[in-house]
Amino acid sequence: MNHFKSHVPKLYLVFMIFLIPFQVTAQSDLSDADTMNLSLSEAMNMALDQNFNLEQAGFDVDKTHAQYRQTNAVFLPQLSFEYNAISTDDPLNVFGFKLKQEVVSQQDFNPALLNYPDAYENYSAKFEVRQPLFNPDMIMQRSAVKSKLNSANEQLDGTRNYIRFQVRQQYFNLVLHLGQLEVLETALETAGEHRRQAENYFDQGMISREDYLAAKVYELDMESRVLQTENDIEKVQEQLALMLGLEGSVAIRPTEDLEFVPAPQIPVDLSDFELNNAQTRAFDYQVSAAQKMVKSAGFSFLPSVNLFGSYEFNDNEFANFDASSYMIGANLRWNIFSGFSKAGKVMEARADYRKAKSMQEQHLLEQENRVREAVRSLNHATKEIELTEESINQSTQNVEIRSNRYEEGMERTTDLLEAETKLAEAKLKNVMALYKYNMSIAALEMLLEEDFNN
Secondary structure (H helix, E strand, O other): OHHHHHHHHHHHHHHHHHHHHHHHHHHHHHHHHOEEEEOHHHHHHHHHHHOHHHHHHHHHHHHHHHHHHHHHHHOOOEEEEEEEEEEEOOHHHHHHHHHHHOOOOHHHHOHHHHHOOOOEEEEEEEEEEEEEEEOHHHHHHHHHHHHHHHHHHHHHHHHHHHHHHHHHHHHHHHHHHHHHHHHHHHHHHHHHHHHHHHHHHHHOOOOOHHHHHHHHHHHHHHHHHHHHHHHHHHHHHHHHHHHOOOOOOOEEEEOOOOOOOOOOOOOOOOOOOOOOOHHHHHHHHHHHHHHHHHHHHHHOOOOEEEEEEEEEEEEOOOOOOOEEEEEEEEEEEOOOOOOOHHHHHHHHHHHHHHHHHHHHHHHHHHHHHHHHHHHHHHHHHHHHHHHHHHHHHHHHHHHHHHHHHHHOOOOOHHHHHHHHHHHHHHHHHHHHHHHHHHHHHHHHHHHHOOOOOO
């Protein structure tokens, strides 16, 4: 028994050694399951299918469409059915019910029965039809709701365009941070080599402690920037995942890089141009709806004409339909004075119309400014890319020269680190310029509703 116990720890150790590869594989599979490689087009398609803001904009369209459907009541008839069971000893109602039931006899004219009748029952079934004929205010309201529906559809298209822009922004932002991380990791690796080399030189008495500490501080600074960039990447991934309708735990990896495609020919004369995108068209429909509501409020001063008809059954027993009668007619109603309530509605509608016009003008000016800003940003980013590429070339040569001189003991550590810093900064500026360039094109495509790639 003691001999068996002595082998148990060894068997358990062997079992754990064989189990480790399976655990590593399971963790690797879990990591792969939480990572999603996406191209820009795949990310856009996923956002158009699963984005919450786009889904909510679709519900707004459904709501407005339901409101427009309600306005069919302006033209279509209304049919209702009503069944009443009544018991009363009211003299007027008792005699009236008998008339409706067609059971009035000579003795019912006896004054004693007329003035002091016994309790009497009446069961009535009534079908009623109401047909609108002329309601000018309601007709204009229907037209206003139609304009609102058109505006909601345009807003949905505008939301789609904006979602595409936001996806590109977050996607390129993720590519930007990944590019920055690559630059910083390379700089960190180089800083580590310089620090180790400086440590050896310091131990040999070839450089001062000041130069050694400078190399060490530079490495720590690069390490801090790497950690900050990794944190920024996780934040952008969470924002992009939310935009795609995914859980924040999903790590998205872009399969595309920031590229410099020759600047498209922008069909915009910045001195004089008019925008016609989904957002501006939506405001146009909103202004039209507000204008029609002003007319509707004015039309409420006119009379309305409606038709009505009913067919009624009356009996003194439940569920019997012996006596019947009908009624048809027309109704003209004209509210000549309503205590200034209609006049107040006209004033309210006019205020809403002026507000809609003001919002339309403000939105148009903002959109035009955004176009000009995007064009300026595109031109600036184009020049910035050229300058940063030249700066990278010169900084690379400078680092090579100073590295050779440093190895020969002819260059100070601080001068070499300064050259490395300038090279890293030039690469970071180049990545940022590419990001601004691509985002400027994305903004112009959204505002002008054109695909410059095609």
